[in-house]
Amino acid sequence: MLKLIGILIIVIGFIKKYDTLAVVITAGIATGLVGGMDLMQIFDVIGTSFVKTRYMSLFLLTLPVIGILERYGLREQAANLISSMKKVTAGSVLSIYTLIRLIAGALSVRLGGHVQFIRPLINPMAFGAAQNNNPMVGEAEEEIIKGHAAASENYGNFFGQNLFVASAGVLLIVGTLEELGTTANPLDVAKASIPIAIIAFIYSGISYWKLDQKLSAKSKPVSEKGV
């Protein structure tokens, strides 16, 4: 049981919001010590594993080009494209954004973010569409739309990124399995992530559709309700 101390350290360290790297290293050293290893052996396992898994950090090579694209207006152009789309309903705005975010993740395009896209663009567009369709939509509905707008970023981000063969998630799976003595290849992991990405998009669409139902229900005149 004592060997589980590393897990306990991680849980407490993360809850207390101590520095993540320090927590992970401390957990590793503590686990090694109670497992009967000496410090040198522990350092050796950490260093050897890190050098062996350097491929997990190859995204460093893509940073310069992404940096200059941002400098020359990549985000602004994406925002222009998104805001030129037809604003039919709040739900359709969110569906389109989730889809764009999924595809961007699959292609390893770092576009998105609550600060960059949801607050300045997607949330106002969704709320605007809702108000357009139904003047009765007010503050209470705005609050609910905000929750779904933030969620649309998370669904696309989480379930799209593993479709990219060299994403951090895919390489974490490959690297961790390798350290545990099992092999998987990055392309197979990315392909195995396709079904759940499609399903996540469908489920999010259903939830946006229900949101639209709720928003338009508010517009029905009171007199009709009694019939």
Place this chain on the structure above:
Amino acid sequence: MVMKDMLLEIMYVLCGLVAIVTAVYAINDKAHPSAKITALFWTLLGIVFIFGQYMPGYISGIILVVMALLAATKKVTFGSLKNSEEQFRQEKAKTIQNKLFIPALAIGVVAFLVAQFVPSLGALVGLGIAAFIATILGVIFTKATVSELSYDGSRLLQQVGPSSILPQLLAALGALFTAAGVGEVISGGIGSVITDDSKLLAVVAYCAGMMIFTMIMGNAFAAFAVITAGIGVPFVMSQGADPAIAGALALTAGYCGTLLTPMAANFNIVPAAVLETKNPYRVIIAQAPIALSLWVTHVALMYFLAF
């Protein structure tokens, strides 16, 4: 094979150089609040990337412990490197337009094409080739200078910060767990609950472990290292599950937990604040039905697709 390893080693050297250039920008940044500690951190990372292959493992290990200590001071931070002005970006977006997306898309497309059609090189070398092609396309379309490339690369790396090496450290933690026999302890505990060789129970335990641990830790990557060592490999993979499929679904099962927990503040609590919601848990409320339905779907997919 030799060709592939050689190309990979060259790519690691280039990654190391990105880290070293970042250190140089940090140390020359007059407005940086902790230039020296930040520069030391990135230099050490560069050294492990460039020379790791030729140093004894324990030296790299000691360097990483030092880097973790530097990170613990919370002084490995972002300096004053700036993106261009909003107005400049708007103007450039108007003139370059959708061509801006081509280099960005090239990263994903080229990496996939190499992985799919040149299996002898694989996804990783593919990513390196993709980054190279994308950089050339980016310079052609934006007419950026070489110094802008190094400046903006350093800017982004400083922005991501020390957590950029977290996945690798978690893999190292997994290696230590294996060496110390942690997997056996967890699997011993789970094994007393799952007595028969039920594949379905094993899948449920793996997916539930991922979701619950992610909710507690707020980090699916950390949960993946722990739960895969304790449940995934000894109970699911050992019964013949395809590791790629089971592993992929386990991580996204963890993401279902991310959608549900205030511990994942970056995704759930900060956005609520950014959008100025009245209820700080508004985002989690919106996500909960989807997260739970997706989790059940994960169990079904892993059970039917991995075996």
